[in-house]
Amino acid sequence: GENVEQHPSTLSVQEGDSAVIKCTYSDSASNYFPWYKQELGKRPQLIIDIRSNVGEKKDQRIAVTLNKTAKHFSLHITETQPEDSAVYFCAASRDDYKLSFGAGTTVTVRA
Amino acid sequence: DTEVTQTPKHLVMGMTNKKSLKCEQHMGHRAMYWYKQKAKKPPELMFVYSYEKLSINESVPSRFSPECPNSSLLNLHLHALQPEDSALYLCASSHITGQSTGELFFGEGSRLTVL
Numbered sequence: 001g002e003n004v005e006q007h008p009s010t011l012s013v014q015e016g017d018s019a020v021i022k023c024t025y026s027d028s029a030s031n032y033f034p035w036y037k038q039e040l041g042k043r044p045q046l047i048i049d050i051r052s053n054v055g056e057k058k059d060q061r062i063a064v065t066l067n068k069t070a071k072h073f074s075l076h077i078t079e080t081q082p083e084d085s086a087v088y089f090c091a092a093s094r095d096d097y098k099l100s101f102g103a104g105t106t107v108t109v110r111a
Numbered sequence: 112d113t114e115v116t117q118t119p120k121h122l123v124m125g126m127t128n129k130k131s132l133k134c135e136q137h138m139g140h141r142a143m144y145w146y147k148q149k150a151k152k153p154p155e156l157m158f159v160y161s162y163e164k165l166s167i168n169e170s171v172p173s174r175f176s177p178e179c180p181n182s183s184l185l186n187l188h189l190h191a192l193q194p195e196d197s198a199l200y201l202c203a204s205s206h207i208t209g210q211s212t213g214e215l216f217f218g219e220g221s222r223l224t225v226l
Contacts, residue, residue: 034214043201043217044154089153097142097167097205099215101153 002027004092006102013080014110021105023090024072030092033066033073034099039086047088048075080109113138117202117218125226126192132221134185134202143185144215145177146201154201154217160185161207192225199223 003026013019025033034049050057050064050073057064061080066073073092077084090102115136124130134143142161146154159167160179174196176188185202199222203215 036215043219044215045217046214049214087151097144097159097161098156104151104153 002030002092002094002098002100004090004100004102006090006105008105009103010106010108012108012110015080015082017080019075019077019080019084019107019109021075021088021090021107022072023074023092023102024070025092025100026071027092027094028068028071029094030100031095032093033064034091034093035064035075036089036091036101037086038089038104044089077107080107082109082111085109113216115202115204115216115218117200117221119221120219121222121224123224123226124189124192126194128192129188129190131189132187132200132202132223134187134218135183136204136216137183138204138216139182139206140204140216141182141207142205143179144203144205145175145185145187146203146217148199148201148220158187189223192223194225197223197225 006023031052036044037047038044048064061078063076087104089104091099093099118133145157148154156169157171158177163179174191178186199220201220202218205215206213
């Protein structure tokens with residue numbers, strides 16, 4: 001099955017700085033790569049996703065890049081704000097409705 | 112309506128009890144999911160229903176029994192649980208598209224404590 005590794009496990013950044021989270025996956029057939037944000041005590045919510053036919057996608061301060069050859073994808077958050085503090089999960093999936101999640105990254109934005 | 116509603120929010124049960132978790136969505140999604148989440152861990156897939164039929168069972172113990180009465184409702188029946196089953200149980204739903212899983216919409220979860 002798919003194995004997704006996520007790094008780092010914790011990330012502390014100064015407000016206004018950028019944050020980068022990296023994930024690698026094992027199954028070359030995976031074709032869908034979402035990122036979920038989970039605030040403390042809340043539900044996971046999709047913040048951005050990318051499919052394997054695209055190399056990069058951006059939505060305001062958030063961007064995701066995908067390198068299919070190297071089997072890794074990354075989340076970039078620019079101009080971080082306190083409300084960006086949360087746990088972020090990357091995930092990968094092929095055409096079978098099974099999302100394999102990474103272990104998560106706890107992001108803390110220092111004011 | 113873009114909500115997935117789960118009840119109850121909290122549940123405490125003994126190991127001999129029978130209880131049920133309920134999930135409802137009115138977004139017209141034909142895929143519904145149960146996930147289990149332990150503290151500081153990612154969600155773990157338990158079951159997937161597509162078009163009201165069970166399509167994925169991730170080798171979940173039979174003390175967890177899912178049910179999908181119609182396209183809007185998903186239940187998880189609990190019986191003879193163990194303390195290690197204590198966790199947050201998340202329901203989710205998504206459209207069924209031709210390209211694997213679309214966006215998952217999660218409910219707020221039911222926090223289960225087994226004594």
